[in-house]
Amino acid sequence: MSLQLDSRIPGGALSDKWENYKFDLKLVNPNNRRKFTVIVVGTGLAGGAAAATLGELGYNVKVFTYHDSPRRAHSIAAQGGINAAKNYRGDGDSIHRLFYDTIKGGDFRAREANVHRLAEVSTNIIDQCVAQGVPFGREYGGLLDNRSFGGAQVSRTFYARGQTGQQLLLGAYQSLARQIHLGTCELFNKMELVDVVLNNDGQACGIIARDLLTGELSRHAGHAVVLATGGYGNVYFLSTNAKNSNATAAWRAHRKGAAFANPCYTQIHPTCIPPSDEFQSKLVLMSESLRNDGRIWVPRNADDCGLDASAVPEDARDYYLERKYPAFGNLVPRDIASRNAKTMVDQGLGIGPLRNGVYLDFSHAIERLGADVIKGRYGNLFDMYERITGEDPYKVPMRIYPATHYTMGGLWVDYNLQTTVPGLFAIGEANFSDHGANRLGASALMQGLADGYFVLPPTMAGFLAPRLGESLVSTSDPVFEQAERDVRDRIDQLLAVKGTHSVDHYHRELGKLVWDYCGMARNAAGLEKALSEIPALRAEFYKDLKVLGSAESVNQSLEKALRVADVMELAELKVRDALHREESCGGHFRDEHQTDEGEAKRDDENFMYVGAWEWGGSDIQRDAVLHKEPLVYEAVKPTQRSYK
Amino acid sequence: MSTNMLNLTLKVWRQDGPNSAGRFETYQTTTIADDASFLEMLDYVNEDLVAGDVEPITFDHDCREGICGTCGVMINGQAHGPQRGTATCQLHMRQFRSGDTIVIEPWRAAAFPIIRDLMVNRAALDRVVESGGYITVSTGAAPDANITPVPRDAAEAAMDAAACIGCGACVAACPNSAGQLFTSAKLAHLNLLPQGQAERWSRSEAMVETMEQYFGSCTNHGECQEACPKEISIDFIAMMNRDYLKAKFTNRRRGGQRKSG
Numbered sequence A: 001m002s003l004q005l006d007s008r009i010p011g012g013a014l015s016d017k018w019e020n021y022k023f024d025l026k027l028v029n030p031n032n033r034r035k036f037t038v039i040v041v042g043t044g045l046a047g048g049a050a051a052a053t054l055g056e057l058g059y060n061v062k063v064f065t066y067h068d069s070p071r072r073a074h075s076i077a078a079q080g081g082i083n084a085a086k087n088y089r090g091d092g093d094s095i096h097r098l099f100y101d102t103i104k105g106g107d108f109r110a111r112e113a114n115v116h117r118l119a120e121v122s123t124n125i126i127d128q129c130v131a132q133g134v135p136f137g138r139e140y141g142g143l144l145d146n147r148s149f150g151g152a153q154v155s156r157t158f159y160a161r162g163q164t165g166q167q168l169l170l171g172a173y174q175s176l177a178r179q180i181h182l183g184t185c186e187l188f189n190k191m192e193l194v195d196v197v198l199n200n201d202g203q204a205c206g207i208i209a210r211d212l213l214t215g216e217l218s219r220h221a222g223h224a225v226v227l228a229t230g231g232y233g234n235v236y237f238l239s240t241n242a243k244n245s246n247a248t249a250a251w252r253a254h255r256k257g258a259a260f261a262n263p264c265y266t267q268i269h270p271t272c273i274p275p276s277d278e279f280q281s282k283l284v285l286m287s288e289s290l291r292n293d294g295r296i297w298v299p300r301n302a303d304d305c306g307l308d309a310s311a312v313p314e315d316a317r318d319y320y321l322e323r324k325y326p327a328f329g330n331l332v333p334r335d336i337a338s339r340n341a342k343t344m345v346d347q348g349l350g351i352g353p354l355r356n357g358v359y360l361d362f363s364h365a366i367e368r369l370g371a372d373v374i375k376g377r378y379g380n381l382f383d384m385y386e387r388i389t390g391e392d393p394y395k396v397p398m399r400i401y402p403a404t405h406y407t408m409g410g411l412w413v414d415y416n417l418q419t420t421v422p423g424l425f426a427i428g429e430a431n432f433s434d435h436g437a438n439r440l441g442a443s444a445l446m447q448g449l450a451d452g453y454f455v456l457p458p459t460m461a462g463f464l465a466p467r468l469g470e471s472l473v474s475t476s477d478p479v480f481e482q483a484e485r486d487v488r489d490r491i492d493q494l495l496a497v498k499g500t501h502s503v504d505h506y507h508r509e510l511g512k513l514v515w516d517y518c519g520m521a522r523n524a525a526g527l528e529k530a531l532s533e534i535p536a537l538r539a540e541f542y543k544d545l546k547v548l549g550s551a552e553s554v555n556q557s558l559e560k561a562l563r564v565a566d567v568m569e570l571a572e573l574k575v576r577d578a579l580h581r582e583e584s585c586g587g588h589f590r591d592e593h594q595t596d597e598g599e600a601k602r603d604d605e606n607f608m609y610v611g612a613w614e615w616g617g618s619d620i621q622r623d624a625v626l627h628k629e630p631l632v633y634e635a636v637k638p639t640q641r642s643y644k
Numbered sequence B: 001m002s003t004n005m006l007n008l009t010l011k012v013w014r015q016d017g018p019n020s021a022g023r024f025e026t027y028q029t030t031t032i033a034d035d036a037s038f039l040e041m042l043d044y045v046n047e048d049l050v051a052g053d054v055e056p057i058t059f060d061h062d063c064r065e066g067i068c069g070t071c072g073v074m075i076n077g078q079a080h081g082p083q084r085g086t087a088t089c090q091l092h093m094r095q096f097r098s099g100d101t102i103v104i105e106p107w108r109a110a111a112f113p114i115i116r117d118l119m120v121n122r123a124a125l126d127r128v129v130e131s132g133g134y135i136t137v138s139t140g141a142a143p144d145a146n147i148t149p150v151p152r153d154a155a156e157a158a159m160d161a162a163a164c165i166g167c168g169a170c171v172a173a174c175p176n177s178a179g180q181l182f183t184s185a186k187l188a189h190l191n192l193l194p195q196g197q198a199e200r201w202s203r204s205e206a207m208v209e210t211m212e213q214y215f216g217s218c219t220n221h222g223e224c225q226e227a228c229p230k231e232i233s234i235d236f237i238a239m240m241n242r243d244y245l246k247a248k249f250t251n252r253r254r255g256g257q258r259k260s261g
């Protein structure tokens, strides 16, 4: 099989590409839309928005989620906000500036055309959400308020207290609920995609789903399949992702021919609560917006690390971000803030009972603004912190440490958001998207909603229009039969092992390996070690896994086992990708490639490309085939990122 | 911040399927850290059960941050347990003492049939939203976001209501299994905003009547507010009742023409 990467980026001036392209895309006449069935998997911001919009347009939409309700998607947990180039503050923001900040924040590893389109539609998103009733924060005059986020010097982030993701998702969910009520969208809840089905021409024609309540497998045919299934952050086991977030949909698509791009690009979020013991099941994020008012420090002297924060005098504290990056201070981009925290802890300057954190201190802000103002801004985050740690952040500084948060890598898509499998689209965090090697805060919500509301619907029409009159592949066709049989075999195989260790055991072990060798900083020796240990762990998993219960009822261990089996393969590809990328860029930091000041050192000459891997067989490090999509910069000149 | 280990006796509701009879099983634990969350405690118990060839306890959860609304069990008879304004996943074991017995049951309500063990089916909540819990605005049809100023107080009150996570604790806590707090929170969120006015009356009528199909009736116990992990106020129920009455009145005058859609 030879895979072709054609990004289909239209010609013309950067700022006209999308408008012109939309005009050139074919349309589907309103009366013909219901003749097309589109399968949307996922009801997060991307999937919820896409399903609702396609339903409004009149397509026949089948929408799947493993949750009991579309409203529970992982997007619900986003706290801080959503960016848009509205320039309501008059502080110099513009579509071009948002475009530029995103390209630069991504360390010049994203496509110019996609990012510009994202910045263009960002303003429509805010309009749409306000009309839906999203209760964004407002000023006393009744107009929308903004806050600032890392990696930007303007205030362009819209927010709904510390629950922005929740409110945006409820907006999309409610729009979807309206379509479900009207019958354009049919909801399949508690149904997990377990495989993607291709027709004999290699085009996506449907999915196999497993009913999580009865275990029943079912076949669903569509003219197109959209994966809006989120990221693969749970490859680390401990992350800020929801527990059920998983990579099965993306990985199954990959195994069927969809290229997987830049799997080594993962974002480690700087402000999470450090783990407290080995039973920890997930890590909790404290919104980055806290860095607007909190100051990050560690004691200068390791001997002071065991003291109470209040016992460390001002001149014995090192506000290291303010010291090293005076222009951006505590608001440097995430990768930089995270790596610096790691450096401090590695130097023995970590604080807290396990010496595994740095302080985020609000005492100065409380002195300056008063506790009430701080409570107004972050009250619910402070409450959450106290519930988890038993400490009161109004009185003692928060303890924070970086944790895995977001995956910039994902399914490779062209300008239409179509993967390398015709008819199979990927949107939201599931695609390799617009963030290059590092995503700016408040830009994932923007991208998910941009893809779902404004980009996919027109490109989907362009895909479907020439297919008018094509009938769906019958679900009794051999391609569906074979796919279902394969899934059944996978399930039987896992249940038949009857070994000694639980699924969580393997997931934890995998997470440790990936975190230690392919986390915040990577080097060749560590990556090679991981490449020998991951396949060994995988082999053990198939020899010694223990899944009790049957496949014919609710079986959460079986659900997890299917997901962990897939993410183990993905982990290997991720490490393989990290090893091949002999440079540092954004969230991918190779110890071997740093400047004298310890900053990421890119190698534009050799690595200015998207690394898209083609599935070649189950010996992943040997069989995966790398394809390169060169990145071309016409509007911005790549520079060494500087936030000093 | 010190980590203490707790010895606990758990009495957990086990039920194999929707139509099976359920029973309490008793499990002892000896090494639960008080820094652990309630769900981490259950994870730990489950690891033990699996090691002993007993099928793990089925319970729903996802974000473990108190925002997705997936989790939720009765803990010693209280929905989401003893800590105010706290979902089950955010409850930490430092709320308990060594030697405690903890009784863990699923939500109990006719509208929420048990699926297995501690997992219930809450689809009725989605049906209520589908019947009118939205503002009709198709993608692309929206005017500039700042064209309609929204008084800050209205936006804040709408947000107070919109904070609902749809966990169903209000229904589980109510002696009548009423859905009033959930329904009124969604209505208040939308009915308080200028953008929600056009459909205010049709929305109120449709959602209240759908709610009545699935849930019991409200007799003002106030248990819902106590149990709500987001501390949503029962004042919204009063607002819903007013809006519903007005909606019926408005509709009658128009010959019952207005329907949601």
Ligand SMILES: Cc1cc2nc3c(=O)[nH]c(=O)nc-3n(C[C@H](O)[C@H](O)[C@H](O)COP(=O)(O)OP(=O)(O)OC[C@H]3O[C@@H](n4cnc5c(N)ncnc54)[C@H](O)[C@@H]3O)c2cc1C
Pocket: A041, A042, A043, A044, A045, A046, A047, A064, A065, A066, A067, A070, A072, A073, A074, A075, A076, A077, A078, A079, A080, A081, A082, A164, A165, A191, A192, A193, A194, A228, A229, A230, A231, A240, A241, A242, A245, A246, A248, A249, A285, A405, A406, A427, A428, A429, A430, A441, A442, A443, A444, A445, A446, A448
């Ligand atoms: C704690 C936290 C805070 C964040 N804060 C911010 C922020 O302030 N600003 C910002 O911009 N971004 C933030 N992010 C990132 C952002 O929330 C996510 O990137 C984004 O919401 C992802 O949306 P999505 O629609 O792509 O996927 P998700 O919301 O992850 O949705 C995935 C959907 O796919 C379904 N699904 C997946 N696999 C299957 C399958 N096999 N079968 C059936 N269904 C499936 C799930 O049920 C779900 O409905 C935050 C992330 C976290 C973890």
Ligand code: FES
Pocket: B060, B061, B062, B063, B064, B065, B066, B067, B068, B069, B070, B071, B072, B087, B088, B089, B090, B165
């Ligand atoms: S698991 Fe999400 S609210 Fe508890």
